[in-house]
Amino acid sequence: MMMQTQQFRTRVQFMTLGIVLATASFNAVAQCPIPAPFQPITTQVQIETLPKGVQQTLGHSPAPAVAVGEKKLPHNSIQMVNFWAIWCAPCRKELPMLAKLKAQQQANSSISINTIHIGNTPAEKLRAIQTPLGAESLGQVSIDDFASLQDLGVMGLPATFIAINGEVRYQALGYLGEESAPLVQWMSCLAQAERKETTQKIIQKTRNAKE
Secondary structure: OHHHHHHHHHHHHHHHHHHHHHHHHHHHHHOOOOOOOEEEEEEEEEHHHOOHHHHHHOOOOOOOOOOOOOOOOOOOOEEEEEEEOOOOHHHHHHHHHHHHHHHHOOOOOOEEEEEEEEOOOOHHHHHHHHHHHOOHHHOOEEEOOOHHHHOOOOOOOOEEEEEEOOEEEEEEEOOOOOOOHHHHHHHHHHHHHHHHHHHHHHHHHHHHHHO
16 A cells, blocks of 8 residues: 555656646747747648658658668757748848858757758759858758648748757748847757757656656
8 A cells, every 4th residue: 555655656746747847848938039030830840741852951861761861850959941042032131141040050969050942953053152142051952842831831932940859830931131149049049948848758758657
């Protein structure tokens, strides 16, 4: 009887701790002010539903058994992917800011910044556009499948997604501006919130193992 009581108390303690951590994680995310023009995505979007070129840029393999892309999507990662085109003036205008943002986040392994060009354009031509803007570091990935992005509500360019732990959480439809500081602060805040969420998951997993 005493053993059952102790097990019950342990279960309650883990449940209580899980609730506290879940609340802390929610509050942490809520305390990250969202810079314009980003908005939360109300419909859950998994990376698996995006075009393969997008998945590969995010370091995700469309086929779990096959390694695609240079790296796998790490846990707790905050991934930004910006869609642009050479014919899009606002797209080209924000490339220097995105390159600066990527350089500023270089030391943070949990955050990555990438761009994807819409349209079948050789990498050499993309590089020729990026180099004078100091944006060659953003990569020269291209995809043709704009229809898949339209299904997500993207009707024009530029457009930017923020994925957290393999789930697209935010999107910005339009020009991001010239200042990188608000994005640096926001993405750093999201990374900290995600670490708290990971702690919550570890506690929940431990609790489930003890039940």
